[in-house]
Amino acid sequence: MHRVGHQATVGSRRIGLGLLLGTCVAAISFLGACGQKELPPPAAAPTVSTAPAAPPINATPPEPQPPVSSSPASAPAPMASNPKMAKAPEPKADKKLEASHEDLVHDSFLRRGAAPGALARARPTPPNAAGAGAENRAPAFPWPPPQSSAIDIIPAQLIARAKQPKTLGDVDAILRKALDQSGYVSHSYYSVPGGFSIATRLERFDADGRPANGQSRWLLDNNSPQSFSLSKYIAALFSTDPGHFRVLVFVTTDRPFAATAAAPSRAQAEGWLAGGFNTLPRDVAAQSMNADITCTALVYEFEKPPGGAAMVKRPGSLDADRHLRGSGLLAALGG
Amino acid sequence: MNDKMPVKRCKRVIALVWFVGAGLLFALLAIQSLRGYYGQSQSQVWSWYLGAVSPTLGLIVAVLAAEAMQDEPSAHPVDTFFYRIAVGVSVVYLFSLWAIVLMVPLRNDLKDGLPELTAQEGQWLGALQGLVTAALGVFYVRKKEGVAKLRKAVRNTVKLE
Numbered sequence: 001m002h003r004v005g006h007q008a009t010v011g012s013r014r015i016g017l018g019l020l021l022g023t024c025v026a027a028i029s030f031l032g033a034c035g036q037k038e039l040p041p042p043a044a045a046p047t048v049s050t051a052p053a054a055p056p057i058n059a060t061p062p063e064p065q066p067p068v069s070s071s072p073a074s075a076p077a078p079m080a081s082n083p084k085m086a087k088a089p090e091p092k093a094d095k096k097l098e099a100s101h102e103d104l105v106h107d108s109f110l111r112r113g114a115a116p117g118a119l120a121r122a123r124p125t126p127p128n129a130a131g132a133g134a135e136n137r138a139p140a141f142p143w144p145p146p147q148s149s150a151i152d153i154i155p156a157q158l159i160a161r162a163k164q165p166k167t168l169g170d171v172d173a174i175l176r177k178a179l180d181q182s183g184y185v186s187h188s189y190y191s192v193p194g195g196f197s198i199a200t201r202l203e204r205f206d207a208d209g210r211p212a213n214g215q216s217r218w219l220l221d222n223n224s225p226q227s228f229s230l231s232k233y234i235a236a237l238f239s240t241d242p243g244h245f246r247v248l249v250f251v252t253t254d255r256p257f258a259a260t261a262a263a264p265s266r267a268q269a270e271g272w273l274a275g276g277f278n279t280l281p282r283d284v285a286a287q288s289m290n291a292d293i294t295c296t297a298l299v300y301e302f303e304k305p306p307g308g309a310a311m312v313k314r315p316g317s318l319d320a321d322r323h324l325r326g327s328g329l330l331a332a333l334g335g
Numbered sequence: 336m337n338d339k340m341p342v343k344r345c346k347r348v349i350a351l352v353w354f355v356g357a358g359l360l361f362a363l364l365a366i367q368s369l370r371g372y373y374g375q376s377q378s379q380v381w382s383w384y385l386g387a388v389s390p391t392l393g394l395i396v397a398v399l400a401a402e403a404m405q406d407e408p409s410a411h412p413v414d415t416f417f418y419r420i421a422v423g424v425s426v427v428y429l430f431s432l433w434a435i436v437l438m439v440p441l442r443n444d445l446k447d448g449l450p451e452l453t454a455q456e457g458q459w460l461g462a463l464q465g466l467v468t469a470a471l472g473v474f475y476v477r478k479k480e481g482v483a484k485l486r487k488a489v490r491n492t493v494k495l496e
């Protein structure tokens with residue numbers, strides 16, 4: 001009897017010891033997995049503009065057209081993808097983004113009745129827009145726009161500095177040139193009532209409004225030390241320096257508006273790049289200018305504490321003018 | 336080989352392990368919070384911490400308080416093996432909590448900091464917490480009389496307040 005009891009005790013001890021060892025192994029494997037730092041993505045692609053050219057500017061302004069109309073059969077239908085991103089050597093971290101772009105392109109293309117295999121051949125040249133209809137309309141930007149950290153109207157004389165724009169396509173060409181010159185090679189087009197909007201990629205910026213240097217401009221994570229040392233680690237553990245990020249949205253429309261919708265989360269703002277068209281649809285580009293059309297810059301500024309989630313900052317740490325000057329956009333526009 | 340040891344000593348060692356492990360983590364989180372390390376995610380961080388340690392610490396404190404109010408503290412012996420199991424699981428659990436907090440500066444891929452990491456690791460940590468609670472519960476409230484004493488202690492505490 002005593003022996004049986006002893007064996008039971010030994011058995012239970014072995015089971016308990018096994019449980020303890022299993023727990024230790026699980027904890028060690030977790031720590032090993034956590035310790036594998038992900039490689040930071042390299043800098044953004046060089047400024048190589050491969051976007052389709054702006055629609056030709058007619059000598060005589062065309063008749064005003066409704067914002068939504070079916071395109072002629074020869075009109076290139078915009079893809080929901082930015083060809084710049086596809087052409088340039090993109091960093092590893094952008095693979096998912098690129099994949100989501102490709103999915104959108106793929107879906108859009110298949111809806112037009114094309115064979116899946118024809119997608120790669122058709123990418124440089126937009127497919128025949130027969131039956132495109134409503135697909136030619138860029139995705140709608142939230143309207144009224146979400147509450148922004150800063151807002152400013154770009155002076156009309158800056159837009160018309162080189163040449164008086166006659167159509168929205170002209171305005172787009174001016175903005176796109178300035179964006180490209182300032183390093184915003186990735187941006188997306190959305191439709192808004194009476195015009196269009198352009199959203200830039202989420203970027204990190206410094207306290208003075210200038211984009212962060214080099215690779216860190218497009219790094220969207222913590223200020224993690226690139227090389228490990230104990231002093232850097234302890235400094236990072238108690239760091240109070242938040243990361244500052246922003247998305248710029250340029251709304252060109254003849255309608256007055258107030259940015260009153262709920263402020264976006266960082267994920268929503270980050271998703272604006274992937275959700276829009278790569279170029280301005282031709283029918284929107286052909287809309288003639290009128291005296292009421294203004295270009296408004298909305299700045300969505302996010303602050304990310306080292307150990308917490310990023311939140312939109314309202315009001316922002318800088319006004320819109322300093323954001324635009326810091327980003328180099330005003331200089332690119334000639335301001 | 337001595338297979339038994341006094342329960343009073345076991346409880347004190349386990350309480351020491353928990354107070355040191357959870358207390359120092361509390362201090363670290365408090366310093367970080369005061370410095371604004373977690374920004375607006377601070378309440379999520381504290382919810383996670385309190386949910387992770389307060390049930391066990393509550394049990395330990397309640398039992399210790401109950402014993403402190405007894406005239407004759409229990410002195411029955413406890414199996415050394417279970418004592419070691421309880422201490423070992425507690426150490427592994429507290430170490431895991433520390434590791435999660437200390438990993439945040441090293442994880443480049445976290446967009447939401449500690450709340451995101453705790454959400455990612457919540458499942459296995461919850462399982463581990465269940466194991467800890469079971470081990471300590473069996474250890475601390477091993478007999479029916481222990482439960483009765485605990486209830487009595489809680490009643491006395493309420494009366495005193």
